[in-house]
Amino acid sequence: MNNSITNRVIDYFSKERFYIGVSLLRIVFGLLILYFYLIHYNQRHFLFSDYGINTFHNVMKPTTYSLYNVTSSLNYFDAVYHVGIMSAILFTLGFKGRLMGILNYVLFYSLYVRFSYIGDGGDNLMIITLFYLLFANTTKYFSIDAVLRKKETYVSDCKKTIANIIQYFVVLFCVMQVCIVYVTSAIYQIMGETWNNGTALYYISQVKTVAMPFLESLVTQHIYLSVVICYSSVLLKIAFPFLIINKKTRWLAVLMVCLLHLGIAFGMGLYSFSIVMIAIELVIFTDKEYNRIFSTYQQLKHNLNWLVRKKLMRKFQAHWKMTVYYDAWCPLCTKTKKRIERADWLNLIVFESFRDGTSSIIDEVDIEELEKRMHGKTLEKSIVSGADTFIEISKRVIPLWVLYMILLLAKLFHVSDRIYDLIASKRKIIPHGQCNHGACGLNQQQRKG
Incomplete structure (x- = not known):
């Protein structure tokens, strides 16, 4: 009995289910870290070095662990900073996931302890989550490693089981960390008087250094809506851990939280914080759910393409359609026609031989001109040639x-017509009916066309 329960527990935790979300989280975190490096690049010495505004050299340096604390040399500082940028790029691309994960974490943490006082809170949670990700496989999807891994040798079932179990608990710790943040935040808000009476959003909107014009306008014009948002945000944060347990309410919880953080981003300007909080929601969904999303997307894309082809494409083609009048007796013209038709993905070019007695172009252009140059008719410019x-x-x-x-x-x-005439002068004309038993009689008269 005990063995049966143990096997069922192992089977539950060893299922492959949390790799796509973790891979997506790697990409978002990598891009955000790269953004941190680059946005501060020109001010890096002023903000982070021992010769800038920070006080690490005389107050906090002895109690912090950072690669930047090894020496005060600016050359060394620049070397570590640029290695950090490269590691962030390779981490984002998913090259040597384990090694780059550790290197990226150490380098970003080394910088983080130097600029934590100018962060917006999202960097704190990202550092914690990056530590958890050191134990996960973050490059199974959307990475260079995923491409190279196709050529690797067979991996035993035991290693796969251990990897899946570790992956499961890494995701569990990430989700628990987010839940702790939300619940703790809600508890502190409940303890605050302004959140209890629903005026917190109003007071936030009055702080010019924090509130964006969008938030101030919203609160001023819709005071009752701001009260509803205050109470709703507290309830959502408390209920979030319980909502994500159920598959049916999980989507609603994540959607509401994303809307909350979008409001924080555009209302308070805390963009990186909002991106981090939204990105961590990616690990909540299983690979099966992501595959279902992808299948739905493919179906919607197919339906959209159908609508485009049937409706929008008609209007587009009607405006951009072009009729090209070519010489069917010219082998070069015929080959060119076939090549253009293969490349005409949008079906905008219609070829018509002026040698056909029913062609309407003969009534508008002399046959001599048609033989000299290829002509076309467009809606925009009417008849064009050469x-x-x-x-x-x-x-x-x-x-x-x-x-x-x-x-x-x-x-x-002013050389396009010259080049065209030069090429056209080299072509030959094979009148219709002059080919017998594989041999053709060439009209030796060279025409400019």
Whole structure:
């Protein structure tokens, strides 16, 4: 009986279920850390070194652990700072996940203890979460390691089981940490008089150094709404740990919390704090739930593409449609036509041979001009010819956009028509019906066209 219960417990914890969310969290944290490094790059000596405004060299330095405390040399400081930037980039890309995770944590923590007094609170939670992530596999998805791992040797079931169990508890600790933050915050808010009477948001909006114009305007114009938001935020934080346990209420809880932090971001300007709090919600969902989201996205994308093709594409094509009149007796023209049709993903080019007696272009353009140059008809510029025809074609064919830029540059220097005429002069005409038993009689007259 005991063995049966033990096996069931092990089976429950050893399921592979929390890898996609952790991989997404790695990317968000990596980008945010890189943002911290780069936004302070020009002021790094002033803010963090021993020669700046901080007092680590005479007050806090003996009691803190940081690589920046080893020496006061600015060259050493810059070396560590730039290694930190590189480690953040590689951590984000998911290269050598274990090694970069440790290196990124040590380097960012070393900087964090130097600038904690200018943080907004999100950095505190991120440092704690990054420590938990040292024990997790953060590169199973969306990483360089995931690409390289396809070539690795077989991994035993025992190692997979241990890895899945560790992954489960890492996610559990991350979620518990978020729950502790929310519940503790709610308890302190309940103890505050302004939160009890619903005026906390109003007083926050009056602090010019904290409140954004958006928050001040909202509270001033909708005073009762601000009271509702105060009470709702406290209730949401208390209920959050219980709501995420149930699969049906989990989505609602995460959605409400994300809306709360978006409000904090745009109302109080605490952008990095809000990003950290929203990012940690990513680990709450299982791989199965993410796959379901991806499947739903694929279905919506398919439906959207259908709508675009059936409705929006009609209007787009009606405006950008172009008819190109080519010489069906010209092998070069025919080959060019086939290549353009293969590259015309949006189906904007319609080819019509002016050799066909039913072509309407003959009534508008002389046959001699049609034989000299390729012509086209667009809604914007009516009839175009020669190099201008290829300019209009390349504008509408996505793979030819590079050629479009080259042709525009050639037109600017008035050489596009010369190049076109030079190429056109080399082509041959094979009149219809002149090919017998695989041999064709060539019209040796060279035409400019």
